[in-house]
Structure formats: structure tokens, C-alpha cells
Amino acid sequence: MKNRIERLKKEKNAVILAHYYAPAEVQEVADYVGDSFYLAKIAKQSDSDIIVFCGVQFMGESAKILNPEKKVLMPDLTADCPMAHMVKDGIIDQMRAKYKDLAVVCYINSTAELKCLSDVCVTSSNAVKIVKSLPNKNIFFIPDHNLGRFVAEQVREKNIILNDGCCPIHAKLTAEQVAAQKEKHPNAKVLSHPECDAEVLAVSDYIGSTADILAFAKRDESKEYIICTEDGVDYKLRTENPSKRFYYTDPRPCCKDMKLNTLETVLSVLEKEENEVIIDAELSERALIPLNRMLELAK
Numbered sequence: 001m002k003n004r005i006e007r008l009k010k011e012k013n014a015v016i017l018a019h020y021y022a023p024a025e026v027q028e029v030a031d032y033v034g035d036s037f038y039l040a041k042i043a044k045q046s047d048s049d050i051i052v053f054c055g056v057q058f059m060g061e062s063a064k065i066l067n068p069e070k071k072v073l074m075p076d077l078t079a080d081c082p083m084a085h086m087v088k089d090g091i092i093d094q095m096r097a098k099y100k101d102l103a104v105v106c107y108i109n110s111t112a113e114l115k116c117l118s119d120v121c122v123t124s125s126n127a128v129k130i131v132k133s134l135p136n137k138n139i140f141f142i143p144d145h146n147l148g149r150f151v152a153e154q155v156r157e158k159n160i161i162l163n164d165g166c167c168p169i170h171a172k173l174t175a176e177q178v179a180a181q182k183e184k185h186p187n188a189k190v191l192s193h194p195e196c197d198a199e200v201l202a203v204s205d206y207i208g209s210t211a212d213i214l215a216f217a218k219r220d221e222s223k224e225y226i227i228c229t230e231d232g233v234d235y236k237l238r239t240e241n242p243s244k245r246f247y248y249t250d251p252r253p254c255c256k257d258m259k260l261n262t263l264e265t266v267l268s269v270l271e272k273e274e275n276e277v278i279i280d281a282e283l284s285e286r287a288l289i290p291l292n293r294m295l296e297l298a299k
Helices: 002-012 024-029 036-045 057-066 091-098 112-116 127-133 145-154 175-184 198-202 210-219 231-240 263-272 281-297
Strands: 014-019 032-034 050-054 071-073 102-107 120-122 138-142 159-162 189-192 224-228 245-248
Touching (some): 002 014, 002 024, 014 036, 024 231, 032 036, 036 050, 036 057, 050 057, 138 145, 145 159, 175 224, 210 231, 224 231
Parallel strands (some): 102 120, 102 138
């Protein structure tokens, strides 16, 4: 399958992008592996005719919005992110009416419709930097309240209003689960994603995006780590740090939607060119504005 995928990529001038949470065998055949911000930049820079995005719906949508002239395919169109939908109807209008000097800051983990209602998009890698750079005092951060709270703690000069949304995978992690692993591995450092609850972040040695966690593990001198994020990151962690040991909470955090990206579905979508991401032109143009602003402010 890997050989056939490689052959089809060359024949069709296709590029495969995979998120860190995709299965290891999919990351192996991908041309680029990264977090949402990195893959968004790569998608915009790509000179390929076809983009195969191994992630979830909002990632494929973002790639299409940034590349309306390209064919964007997803191995499984049903792969979704529950958090991407977690903003109540009308709440953004209510907030704009209440706070005149308001910027709606939208985590890239959101639907195209939510992006259209926002002033700028952010990722976990650049959220603090972008919120700091905005002239607005009042910030409505959607949809993830955990990332929003983390940003608020770093940018205390702003009034950050939180939305009631979360990543179900990260939100299930508890401080008790971390403590249980810490008891087994007392020398292990705890590395956590800011989508985790406050109680988990409070017992963490390092907090950062998936890419930040990978970079920290690579440069840090410790040999053992407890990883508080989706377990797809394990492939890169072990590949880049063969002499180090990585542990996960029990139950192991796993996004079933991300795991819908398989070698079989990647090969099938390349062969048949099915599962194309289609977005209304007007919707795409409106959603492009906050995405482009993110890319500009994050430089």
C-alpha cells in the first residue's frame, strides 16, 4: 500500500498532510506531519494539484479555504471534531452587543461557519502571541474554554470571556490519572496540552501545543515523560527520542475520529479522488479573512 501511495502521489502531483494525532502508519507516508498551525501554513504554500489531508473536518475545510483552486481530499469525510461545533447559536451576537470593543478569537479547531463570525483564528501554538497583539481589550475566545483560560493566564491585561466548549479527549484527563502515573514513574516530567483542564495543567512541568511538547521532549535532558495529550503524538516522540520513555494516562487518550485516517483510506482517496472538501464560495471568502489574519499576525 505504501508503494502504491507513493506512486499515486507522483502521478497526480498530490501532497499528503497528516496531523500528529493520525495513526503512525499514516504519519509515515505523509509528506508533512504537524499541528494545525504548521499544516495550515504548508497547505497555503503547497504547489501540488491535490491535497490529501489526514485529519478531521475543520482541517480539511481550512486547507480548502486557503487553497480554493486546489482539490482537497480527506481519507474519511466523517472524521469530525466535536469541539469545532461547541458555540451556541446567537452567543457571538450577544457578546458583540455587550462589549463594544470586542474581538472574537476563534481557535482553528472550529467549523468554517464559526470562522466567518470571527475576527481572527488562532492555534494552540500562536494563541497567546496573537491575543497579545490585538488592539482590543475584550476578547471572546471560542470554542475551547480550556485553551481560552490558559491564554487568559498569560495575557492578564486583556478581559478574556470564555465559551463553554472543550475537547472531549483532553477534558477527560484528570489530575488523579496523572498522579497514578507519577507514582509509577516519579522521575517523569508531565507535559500537557493547554486543552487539558486546569487541575491537570496545575500538576504539569510543561504546557504547550503538540509541536511545543515535541520540541521540549527533544531538547530536555530528562529521560521519562508523562504525556497529557492524544496518543498519536507517541510516534514522533519515540522516533525523535529513541533513548527516552513516554507514558500516558489510563485510559490512554485516543481520538477515534483521527484514527479514521488509515493507509487503506489514504490509498482509496488517492485512487478514486473521492471525499473532496466542497465549501460555498461566499462562505470560503468570509472564513479566509480570519485565517489570513492569523497567518499574518503569527509571523
